[in-house]
Amino acid sequence: MSAVDTSAPAAEIREPSFGFWRRAYAMVVKEFIQLRRDRVSFAMIVMIPVMQLLLFGYAINTTPHNLPTAVLLQEDTDLGRSILKALENTAYFRFVREVHDVDEFDNLLKSGKVLFGVEIPRGFERAVRRGDKPALLVAADATDPVAASSALSSLSVLVQTALEHDLFIGDPPSLPFEIRAHARYNPAASSRLNIVPGLVGTILTMTMLIFTALSVTREIERGTMESLLSMPIKPVEVMFGKIIPYVVVGFLQAAIIVSIGIFLFGVPVFGSLLLLALLSTLFITTNLAIGYTFSTLAQNQLQAMQLSIMFFLPSILLSGFMFPFLGMPVWAQYVGECLPLTHYLRIVRAIMLKGSTLQNLQYDTLALFGLMLLAMTIAVTRFRRTLD
Amino acid sequence: MNGAPSSPIAIDVRGLTKSFGGREVVHDLSMQVRRGSIYGFLGPNGSGKTTTIRMLCGLLTPDSGEGTCLGFDIRRDAEKIKRRVGYMTQRFSLYQDLSVRENLEFVARLYGVPDPRGAAREMIRRLGLNGREAQLAGELSGGWKQRLALGACTLPNPQLLLLDEPTAGVDPKARRDFWNEIHALAAEGLTVLVSTHYMDEAERCHEIAYIAYGHLLTHGTVEQVIAKSALTTYTVAGDDLNGLSAALAGQPGVDMVAPFGNSLHVSGRDKAALETSIAPWREKEGLHWQFSAPSLEDVFIELMNRSKDNFQ
Numbered sequence: 001m002s003a004v005d006t007s008a009p010a011a012e013i014r015e016p017s018f019g020f021w022r023r024a025y026a027m028v029v030k031e032f033i034q035l036r037r038d039r040v041s042f043a044m045i046v047m048i049p050v051m052q053l054l055l056f057g058y059a060i061n062t063t064p065h066n067l068p069t070a071v072l073l074q075e076d077t078d079l080g081r082s083i084l085k086a087l088e089n090t091a092y093f094r095f096v097r098e099v100h101d102v103d104e105f106d107n108l109l110k111s112g113k114v115l116f117g118v119e120i121p122r123g124f125e126r127a128v129r130r131g132d133k134p135a136l137l138v139a140a141d142a143t144d145p146v147a148a149s150s151a152l153s154s155l156s157v158l159v160q161t162a163l164e165h166d167l168f169i170g171d172p173p174s175l176p177f178e179i180r181a182h183a184r185y186n187p188a189a190s191s192r193l194n195i196v197p198g199l200v201g202t203i204l205t206m207t208m209l210i211f212t213a214l215s216v217t218r219e220i221e222r223g224t225m226e227s228l229l230s231m232p233i234k235p236v237e238v239m240f241g242k243i244i245p246y247v248v249v250g251f252l253q254a255a256i257i258v259s260i261g262i263f264l265f266g267v268p269v270f271g272s273l274l275l276l277a278l279l280s281t282l283f284i285t286t287n288l289a290i291g292y293t294f295s296t297l298a299q300n301q302l303q304a305m306q307l308s309i310m311f312f313l314p315s316i317l318l319s320g321f322m323f324p325f326l327g328m329p330v331w332a333q334y335v336g337e338c339l340p341l342t343h344y345l346r347i348v349r350a351i352m353l354k355g356s357t358l359q360n361l362q363y364d365t366l367a368l369f370g371l372m373l374l375a376m377t378i379a380v381t382r383f384r385r386t387l388d
Numbered sequence: 389m390n391g392a393p394s395s396p397i398a399i400d401v402r403g404l405t406k407s408f409g410g411r412e413v414v415h416d417l418s419m420q421v422r423r424g425s426i427y428g429f430l431g432p433n434g435s436g437k438t439t440t441i442r443m444l445c446g447l448l449t450p451d452s453g454e455g456t457c458l459g460f461d462i463r464r465d466a467e468k469i470k471r472r473v474g475y476m477t478q479r480f481s482l483y484q485d486l487s488v489r490e491n492l493e494f495v496a497r498l499y500g501v502p503d504p505r506g507a508a509r510e511m512i513r514r515l516g517l518n519g520r521e522a523q524l525a526g527e528l529s530g531g532w533k534q535r536l537a538l539g540a541c542t543l544p545n546p547q548l549l550l551l552d553e554p555t556a557g558v559d560p561k562a563r564r565d566f567w568n569e570i571h572a573l574a575a576e577g578l579t580v581l582v583s584t585h586y587m588d589e590a591e592r593c594h595e596i597a598y599i600a601y602g603h604l605l606t607h608g609t610v611e612q613v614i615a616k617s618a619l620t621t622y623t624v625a626g627d628d629l630n631g632l633s634a635a636l637a638g639q640p641g642v643d644m645v646a647p648f649g650n651s652l653h654v655s656g657r658d659k660a661a662l663e664t665s666i667a668p669w670r671e672k673e674g675l676h677w678q679f680s681a682p683s684l685e686d687v688f689i690e691l692m693n694r695s696k697d698n699f700q
């Protein structure tokens with residue numbers, strides 16, 4: 001009898017500590033079940049670290065190699081050939097085009113098809129033999145100073161080492177010609193000039209995506225979708241109705257950022273402001289269309305946010321905003337080509353810093369247009385017209 | 389085209405079936421609704437009322453079955469149906485962050501009403517919402533929200549109103565006003581399909597249908613439905629009704645025993661068996677037995693109990 005009396009209160013005292021774990025365990029089980037059911041969150045758990053690791057580990061390369069380079073050959077001599085070979089052997093440069101007039105050379109740089117240009121002037125070999133120390137012009141697109149400066153800074157040493165074997169330069173080991181490096185568009189190699197235009201695109205990507213990514217899921221979660229679907233409105237109409245207001249918002253946002261860039265950071269605009277405004281509107285619309293697409297794919301607002309982040313992360317890392325695009329491995333460049341930010345960064349940097357025209361930017365404009373149409377097509381076909 | 393807009397039948401569907409995740413929510417449902425009538429759609433929660441209404445207005449695609457709504461095929465002509473139907477959802481589904489006027493103007497523009505501002509102003513006047521037109525819809529009380537929702541779905545002059553439990557959570561006065569409005573609209577020639585689970589509302593309908601577990605169990609006028617049930621009901625008043633209720637439940641012929649205030653309704657489909665079972669209590673002191681017509685509620689509860697045995 002006494003055993004019963006003592007055990008009962010003892011059990012009551014012990015109970016809470018077990019109770020804590022039991023309840024916590026119940027909670028843990030429940031959370032795991034919910035997590036497993038929420039496929040998108042589950043995917044994010046795996047995808048985000050894997051993606052970050054891959055991107056940071058492989059794609060990012062601040063000492064880029066194989067940067068596309070054009071050659072302007074004003075004379076065709078053995079010495080010129082040796083120098084080009086030596087430059088290519090440094091692995092910094094990869095000659096993609098050989099041109100014969102200055103305009104073509106300038107255009108290649110302006111359109112961003114090449115990052116470097118090497119010019120071997122007429123009468124170069126003869127001048128070397130005479131000991132005149134002629135200039136070998138290396139022009140770099142310094143809108144991205146990271147890519148340009150490391151290649152330029154090591155240029156003369158590398159060329160010298162490479163040429164020692166080819167040319168019979170005795171002591172003192174000095175180059176019989178002068179390398180004149182010309183950092184175009186951003187002579188001071190100011191990273192501000194590179195980053196401010198880049199920020200225009202990055203900020204717009206983030207805000208535009210989120211504006212529309214929530215738009216459809218919000219209607220579903222608030223229950224207004226049921227009413228909307230029972231009314232005679234077509235998916236394309238819903239999409240344009242949701243995108244257009246934010247085009248205006250995005251345009252204002254872009255205007256604010258560009259103004260700050262110009263007046264506060266002193267970033268020049270060499271190209272046409274009208275062209276910049278037009279192409280910015282295209283970029284804004286493309287991002288809104290992509291955000292809207294996420295909205296039609298996601299089940300709820302949280303998923304829509306997660307999809308936006310999944311898209312935003314590679315946009316920052318692979319677009320050439322943080323790291324030189326042409327210095328990334330080829331697979332990362334292919335991924336980058338699918339991101340609107342990549343094309344817009346080229347556009348905004350080219351217009352502001354290089355004064356490029358629409359003709360120089362044809363490819364990137366078409367790419368943005370294509371991405372916008374693709375997103376809109378997916379969104380319209382994915383839009384659920386019924387509650388099935 | 390058969391079932392042209394002038395046809396006397398507004399809704400004509402056969403064999404509608406719909407499943408969600410392997411569970412059949414609506415089973416082989418057929419119904420006809422006459423133009424200009426108020427058709428009551430009754431049934432317990434989760435019986436498939438909302439699903440049926442959504443299939444009628446093109447918000448859900450039936451797994452099988454076919455039919456027309458206002459003469460248009462419910463599968464192929466969903467867009468044409470939407471233009472002519474006003475659907476009032478069970479949950480308030482107008483924009484809470486838009487004002488009364490903004491909501492109405494939005495609806496008017498979507499339907500292409502010629503003068504959206506004027507139409508909205510006229511509807512505000514008709515709803516008696518003058519002075520509240522700038523108020524956000526989310527801040528309105530339940531009764532006003534319901535009036536606004538009705539106003540929004542009648543604004544584009546639809547030919548058919550589908551109202552999904554429009555009076556849930558609305559006070560009796562507002563309910564009565566609401567039903568007066570429905571009758572006024574029907575008098576103008578509008579067809580109204582209204583789902584509810586209030587029995588008194590069922591009696592305000594021209595015709596009713598009862599649906600449980602996805603099956604349409606009975607339909608017709610209230611009188612027809614009661615007559616069709618072939619239910620015999622006795623009303624007992626007196627002492628110790630709880631004891632009597634317990635004693636009678638489960639007796640042969642007694643299908644249902646339900647308290648109604650101070651009396652007890654004892655019902656059964658087999659009149660002879662019922663009367664045999666209650667005979668021992670008929671002459672008991674303190675109990676007053678009376679043969680009575682079953683109420684609509686008796687009929688529905690009995691139908692529901694029976695369908696539960698059949699379908700669950």
